[in-house]
Amino acid sequence: MKKLTLVFVVYTFILGILVGVIAALFLAVVHFATTFLWTYLPNQFNLSWYYPLLIGLIGSFFVGMVQLKLGDYPRSMHDNIAEAKKTGRIEYRKVLLPTILSAWIILTFGASVGPEAALVGIVGGATTWIIDHLKLSMAHKEELVSLSVGAIISSIFHAPFSGLAEEIDESSQAKKIPKNSKLVLSLIISFSALGSFLWLKSFLKMPASIFAIRLPDMGWSWWFILLFIPTIILGWLFSVYFQQLQVYIAKAASVIKNKMVAAIIGGLSIGLFGIISSFMLFSGEHQLIELTTTVQNYSIPFLLIIALLKPVLVAICLATGWNGGAIFPAIFTSTVMGYIATYWIDGSTGFLITVFVTACCTKIVGKPVLTASILLFIFPLQFFPFILLTAFIVNKNWWTSIRKVVRA
Secondary structure (H helix, E strand, O other): OOOOOHHHHHHHHHHHHHHHHHHHHHHHHHHHHHHHHHHHHHHHHOOOOOHHHHHHHHHHHHHHHHHHHOOOOOOOHHHHHHHHHHHOOOOOOOOHHHHHHHHHHHHHOOOOOEOHHHHHHHHHHHHHHHHHOOOOOHHHHHHHHHHHHHHHHHHHOOOOOHHHHHHHHHHHHOOOOOOHHHHHHHHHHHHHHHHHHHHHHHHOOOOOOHHHOOOOOOOOOHHHHHHHHHHHHHHHHHHHHHHHHHHHHHHHHOOOOOHHHHHHHHHHHHHHHHHHOHHHOOOOOOHHHHHHHOHHHOOHHHHHHHHHHHHHHHHHHHHOOOOOEOHHHHHHHHHHHHHHHOOOOOOOOHHHHHHHHHHHHHHHHOOHHHHHHHHOOOOOHHHHHHHHHHHHHHHOOHHHHHHHHHHO
16 A cells, blocks of 8 residues: 555545444344344244244245345355455445345354344445445555455454454465555555444343353463363364365255255254253354353363354355354364363363363464464453464464475
8 A cells, every 4th residue: 555645544544434333233133123023923922842944944945035036145254354355345235225224134044153243244335335435546445345345344243453464464465564654554454444333232121141251260280281282172173073074064965955945954853853952052152152161060061062052053054055254163163172172181171171262263264373363352361372383283284394304
């Protein structure tokens, strides 16, 4: 970017506010619909144990209709970000409304996926429309779209440095350092977006998110350093389990050519898993607060069932048209599995749980700085150096490095 102008800085700040407002409004609509469907109606009419199955099947009809009539929406976060980087925009014509409708249905009817994929498409498309109507050069418009994507990520994950982290990750892969002006703008738009997002959520009295969790006994002991690498390995292995499930289930589901049939299978799965436990449903963003504050009330076998089966439902949803993100479910399930993996240790295990979650999520997200910036606001600040170290250890392609050393 060339020298910053005051007008462009003001545009960036205002766009950040709009990003936060749009994201908060969409999540508010989903929250109120979800509360009505999953809390108000069951309490009002004393509905039976099979209620999740009924809701899952009803939702599958709507998901199937959207898939048949409008297309495969919402697109993944990766696809939306890739479009923004390639074209300098996130298309909204004939895309924005189907994305909003499909995402609202999928999230409201209990799919075990996160909202991040939908929000990047919705907020990115809306801000592209706004930017198209500004009297700016094409280069400046593309720059604002790129900045707005970072602001969306910052808002979703309550992490004001996520937009900056995204730039650093991308720049390190391209072997170049982002210019100072872009780093400054990333911070401006991220903080303004997060500020408006949090204010509106508070004003609308929406529940606390995953980023309000506080694991019990978040202390650590020096001898945990001996368990540092083994814990990283365990977290990495769990991420392999999480990701490979998606590969195998997607391959199995590919034989189903009828989108309505696929959607029904997804809805049926949501209902059956929901009967087992409500922790199976949704992204896990809000349930993790409840689970981490009462984790000692649950047996290890029950927690193991949640940790192992929720990734299965995530994979089924993604393979059957119930599209969404996998980052929030990954944080939820890896936290539960991290607790299980450290249960045998006598003493505070918060440090090891943090390392386990970081290793798992870094492998799934694929971007160490972005992962660290997200987890910074979940776990205690004193663990952040280890979060960053773990993220870079997991992200490094050790096998390639070892082969280079051997060949040398």
